[in-house]
Amino acid sequence: MIHAYQLNGYHIILDVYSGSVHLVDEVAFDLIQLYENKSAEEVIELLLERYAGNPDVTREALSACIEQVEALRRAGKLYTEDLYAGKVFDFKGRNGVIKALCLHVAHTCNLTCDYCFASQGKYHGERALMTFEVGKQALDFLISHSGNRVNLEVDFFGGEPLMNWEVVKQLVAYARSREEECHKKFRFTLTTNGVLVNDEVIDFCNREMHNVVLSLDGRREVHDRLRRTVNGKGSYDLIVPKFQKFAASRGQKGYYVRGTFTHNNLDFTNDIFHMADLGFTELSMEPVVCSPDDPYALTEADLPVLFEQYEILAREMLRREEEGRGFTFYHYMIDLKGGPCIYKRIAGCGSGTEYLAVTPWGELFPCHQFVGDPAYSMGNVWDGVTNTALRDEFAQCNAYARPDCQNCWAKLYCSGGCAANAYHATGSIRGIYEYGCELFRKRIECAIMIQVARMQRKKSR
Amino acid sequence: MIRIETLDTRDLAQSVKDGGCGECQTSQEK
Structure with missing residues (x-):
């Protein structure tokens, strides 16, 4: 399967199953798409007619291009077949x-953000703070269920975790005290x-x-409209100076400024640029996921606007990069040379299997977005995962388990x-x-x- | 000259043969 698209003046061909990316000109762009389902002679005749006014498009040039395409096919970089569907059962045995x-x-918060998936931090339940004892048991559970793995990740989340700051510090100290004896690194x-920063x-x-x-969320009026x-009262003026100090004190690394955009700010790139202009360099902006009935919900009619916004963002990032004032956008971080192997790409995020959420009471859920839904309770930090059927369901939930994904590039x-977005939708x-x-x-x-543009920029220097 | 330029990318098919090490983070580790 190939995916061909034009963006920012580039003609790009992605070979889906090998991961190869080809930058081509307009004629090759047409040729590669036609040649997937037509004979060489048919393609040549079609293109000679289509480019009749172009002296460079000759039978010889098209034949040479087809030879190059065939060489790429033989090298496993074009028209690659799906080698993975039959192996998908191997991926379960991680x-x-x-x-x-x-x-x-x-499970409590000092803001009342309208779009909060966690229902203003309470997750549709009672307000609660995790005790040190529950947190300690959770860390012990993680240590004992992490096998030989050294690096362990722990997110302090809420609600607003700073409303339980003393326990956060105690849990960090406890985890550090176990690192050496357990050969772990948190x-x-x-x-x-x-x-509360x-x-x-x-x-x-x-x-x-x-x-x-x-x-x-970006600009003051956008942020304060939903994050009060x-x-x-709006919270922008209270938090921005603190965040600027925080990011600067970390040397502008090891953080993300993360926003949510809604139907209220379809021009969300202006919020990202505002963040960058405030001095932040590590940025993320997520589309709101909520009920279609919510007044700020994104609509089908918004999609073309959002597509254009993402293109504007990519072009502006390249421009600022060239000027020496670039910034990182979380969703544009892609590593074509050293990205994840095929096992990881198919298996997905790890929710429900490698990653679990722990409530203030020690109950386990597949991830933070399932917390509070009794149907997705998986066990607790004392007894471990007792709902093994649910764990197995998540273990088998991957790119090949979803019928709708089969033809997606x-x-x-x-x-x-x-999985959570799929479940809620x-x-x-x-x-x-x-x-x-x-x-x-x-x-x-x-x-x-962006990767293509950077490659071209590097070559031209 | 009709132009095709191929970027340097990780060969996903090769990574099947390599086998998954399982050291990746939940969601570039090993």
């Missing part, structure tokens, strides 16, 4: 260790809305947190997409959230184009 936990240290992440939090995080995620305090980049973790797929495909096209 080693079964748990690699990461999301610790919900606070990497912590903290996701915060910024309200202070110098002590910054200093501690800079010592202990591998990463911090700072929630900011319990008293109804992007399935080896998204691994079949987010279709009622099944093996469904797909088509709206998210549309945006994902556009982002991958842009990400690959």
Whole structure:
């Protein structure tokens, strides 16, 4: 399968199953698409007619191009067949260790963001803070179920985790105390809305947190419209100076400023550029996922606008890069040379198997987006995963388990997409959230184009 | 001259033969 597209003046051919990317001119772009299903002679006749006014398009030139295409086919870089579908059952037999936990240290929040999937931090349940004892048991559970794996990931999440800051610090200290004897290395992440960030939090995080995620939606009026305090006040002016200090103190690395865009700010690139202009360099902006009835929900009619926005973002990133003031956009980070192997690409994110969320009460869920749904309770940190049928269902939920993904060119980049989004959109973790797929495909096209542009830029120097 | 330029990319088919090491993070580790 190939995927051919034009973007930013480039003609790009992606060979789906080998991962090869080809930058071609207009004639080769047409030829490669036609030659997939037509004979060489048919292709030559069609293109001689199509490019009749072009003196460079001769029978000899087209024949030479077809020879080059055949060489790429023989090299396994074009028209590659799907080698993986038959092997998909092998992918289930991964080693079964748990690699990461999301610790919900606070099911409460000091903001009341309208679009919060966690229902203002409460996850449709009671307000609660995780005790040190529950958190300690969760860390012990992770250590004992992580096999020989050395690096373990722990996210401090909520709600707002800084509302349980003392326990966060105690849990970090406990984990560090177990590292040497257990031959483990913990990497912590903290996701915060910024309200309670202070110098002590910054200093501690800079010592202990591998990463911090700072929630900011962009321009003041955009951010304050949906991210307000319990008293109804906007939070932009309170948090931005703190985030600027936080990011600077980390040397502009090991953090993300992460926003959510909605129907209210379809020109979300202006929010990303605003973040960059505030001095932040590690950026992410996610489309809101919510009920279609919500007033800020994205609509089908918004899609063409969003596609254009992603293209604007890619072009502006290249321009700023050239000017020496580039920034990172999370979804455009793609490593064509050293990206993940095919096993990882098919198996997906690891939710429900390698990654679990822990509630303040120690209950286990497949990931943070399933927390609070009794149908997805998997066990607890004392007894472990007791709902093994559910774990097996997640283990088998991959790019090849979703019928809707079979003909999609992007399935080896998204691994079949987010199980939680699929579940909330279709009622099944093996469904797909088509709206998210549309945006994902556009982002991958842009990400690959950026790599192509960088290659061309390097060559011209 | 009709132009085809191929980027340097990881060969996914080769990574089947290599076998997955399982060291990847939940979601570039090994």
